[in-house]
Amino acid sequence: xxxxxxxxxxxxxxxxxxxxxxxxxxxxxxxxxxxxxxxxxxxxxxxxxxxxxxxxxxxxxxxxxxxxxxxxxxxxxxxxxxxxxxxxxxxxxxxxxxxxxxxxxxxxxxxxxxxxxxxxxxxxxxxxxxxxxxxxxxxxxxxxxxxxxxxxxxxxxxxxxxxxxxxxxxxxxxxxxxxxxxxxxxxxxxxxxxxxxxxxx
Amino acid sequence: xxxxxxxxxxxxxxxxxxxxxxxxxxxxxxxxxxxxxxxxxxxxxxxxxxxxxxxxxxxxxxxxxxxxxxxxxxxxxxxxxxxxxxxxxxxxxxxxxxxxxxxxxxxxxxxxxxxxxxxxxxxxxxxxxxxxxxxxxxxxxxxxxxxxxxxxxxxxxxxxxxxxxxxxxxxxxxxxxxxxxxxxxxxxxxxxxxxxxxxxxxxxxxxxxxxxxxxxxxxxxxxxxx
Ligand SMILES: Nc1ncnc2c1ncn2[C@@H]1O[C@H](COP(=O)(O)OP(=O)(O)O)[C@@H](O)[C@H]1O
Ligand SMILES: [Mg+2]
Numbered sequence: 001x002x003x004x005x006x007x008x009x010x011x012x013x014x015x016x017x018x019x020x021x022x023x024x025x026x027x028x029x030x031x032x033x034x035x036x037x038x039x040x041x042x043x044x045x046x047x048x049x050x051x052x053x054x055x056x057x058x059x060x061x062x063x064x065x066x067x068x069x070x071x072x073x074x075x076x077x078x079x080x081x082x083x084x085x086x087x088x089x090x091x092x093x094x095x096x097x098x099x100x101x102x103x104x105x106x107x108x109x110x111x112x113x114x115x116x117x118x119x120x121x122x123x124x125x126x127x128x129x130x131x132x133x134x135x136x137x138x139x140x141x142x143x144x145x146x147x148x149x150x151x152x153x154x155x156x157x158x159x160x161x162x163x164x165x166x167x168x169x170x171x172x173x174x175x176x177x178x179x180x181x182x183x184x185x186x187x188x189x190x191x192x193x194x195x196x197x198x199x200x201x
Numbered sequence: 202x203x204x205x206x207x208x209x210x211x212x213x214x215x216x217x218x219x220x221x222x223x224x225x226x227x228x229x230x231x232x233x234x235x236x237x238x239x240x241x242x243x244x245x246x247x248x249x250x251x252x253x254x255x256x257x258x259x260x261x262x263x264x265x266x267x268x269x270x271x272x273x274x275x276x277x278x279x280x281x282x283x284x285x286x287x288x289x290x291x292x293x294x295x296x297x298x299x300x301x302x303x304x305x306x307x308x309x310x311x312x313x314x315x316x317x318x319x320x321x322x323x324x325x326x327x328x329x330x331x332x333x334x335x336x337x338x339x340x341x342x343x344x345x346x347x348x349x350x351x352x353x354x355x356x357x358x359x360x361x362x363x364x365x366x367x368x369x370x371x372x373x374x375x376x377x378x379x380x381x382x383x384x385x386x387x388x389x390x391x392x393x394x395x396x397x398x399x400x401x402x403x404x405x406x407x408x409x410x411x412x413x414x415x416x417x418x419x420x421x422x423x424x425x426x427x
Contacts, residue, residue, distance in 0.1 A: 006291075111291075111292070111295065112290055112295075113290055113292075113295045113298075113299060135302075135303055139289075142289065142290065143289065146289060146290065146291060185286060188283065188286045189287075189289075191246075191251050191281075192286055192287035192289070193289065194251060194274065195249060195251055195274060195278075195279040195281070195287065196289075196300050196351075197271070197274050197300070197351065198289065198299070198300065199303075
């Protein structure tokens with residue numbers, strides 16, 4: 001099972017600092033929305049896919065992670081084709097597709113603690129005005145990154161258990177135990193955070 | 202360190218989980234036994250303020266677990282029944298270091314302490330491993346290391362050998378026996394209690410026996426009827 005979305009490795013993307021990657025990702029997003037030519041965007045999507053592949057992630061895992069979002073992007077593109085034009089649809093498809101792949105590449109090569117440190121640093125100025133507690137926000141983000149894969153794995157387990165008992169796998173029948181188990185865990189995890197003094201300042 | 206219960210009790214939604222209890226714990230090795238649901242975890246959680254007494258008071262080293270919650274947490278470390286849940290970051294060394302952040306330590310100090318605690322429990326080779334890939338025994342050692350790195354005076358362990366095979370059970374038993382820190386151990390693993398100073402037996406939310414390991418275990422067998 002996988003915990004945390006980063007995969008171990010020593011590729012150029014792994015070695016780049018979290019801050020640099022986040023800044024580049026932001027700039028790439030801005031650039032992608034400024035460009036309108038579908039062929040230029042297609043080239044960007046191919047480069048993004050190449051970067052994602054360069055992280056050394058296994059092909060099946062790489063696909064599993066982005067398929068849901070890419071499918072949504074495809075639906076948006078189809079809607080654009082129906083209501084606007086083919087050129088517009090292709091532009092949307094490649095633009096959002098490239099962005100998803102770039103974000104996946106950054107996620108796959110950045111450890112949770114690096115993300116958390118970066119978020120804490122980013123929010124420090126706001127902390128001075130009393131808006132947020134930077135450490136809390138970064139802890140929240142870290143927790144999401146840490147436990148989302150675990151919740152997905154549990155979803156798989158529950159589905160399997162349903163099948164093993166010969167029950168039909170209905171979304172609701174899987175979701176209810178999933179939510180209950182997740183809330184129970186959340187309770188323990190919240191307690192553990194207190195017990196270990198993560199929030200003490 | 203002195204842990205004092207003064208008429209402390211806990212109810213969940215009006216149902217008593219722990220009846221009023223007054224006692225003082227200062228021994229180095231304290232065991233807690235009893236059937237499932239007898240109130241062991243509830244009792245243990247009172248000690249580091251994870252749970253507030255519905256009535257009465259609990260103090261640790263003279264500090265009130267409600268009023269001085271943060272300070273009490275620093276003195277009483279807790280190992281959860283499922284130690285996976287208390288590891289927040291996916292890689293062991295990261296998780297241990299994370300526990301030391303927000304404490305005004307320098308980066309060098311944090312990594313020196315992390316290395317020292319890994320060495321202390323002979324798990325330096327696991328530093329870069331993912332918590333999820335660790336075996337049951339390794340996870341338990343990792344959790345103990347991640348809590349003791351912050352220097353609590355007393356360690357509370359909730360069924361630490363529960364899901365372990367015989368070999369790992371022996372390893373954790375020995376690790377606990379060798380701890381210089383005071384330890385309070387909830388367990389169903391009765392041999393673990395050998396050499397303990399004092400054992401508390403809970404039954405249906407009441408303290409049923411407070412005695413030497415052999416006497417408490419005898420009372421426990423009396424309850425079960427075998
Ligand atoms: N958070 C809670 N909410 C409601 N009831 C609880 C809660 N935690 C424990 N209990 C109840 O309190 C009793 C004692 O539980 P616990 O201390 O966990 O027992 P043990 O650790 O000895 O198995 C049980 O009846 C349990 O169902
Ligand atoms: Mg318990």
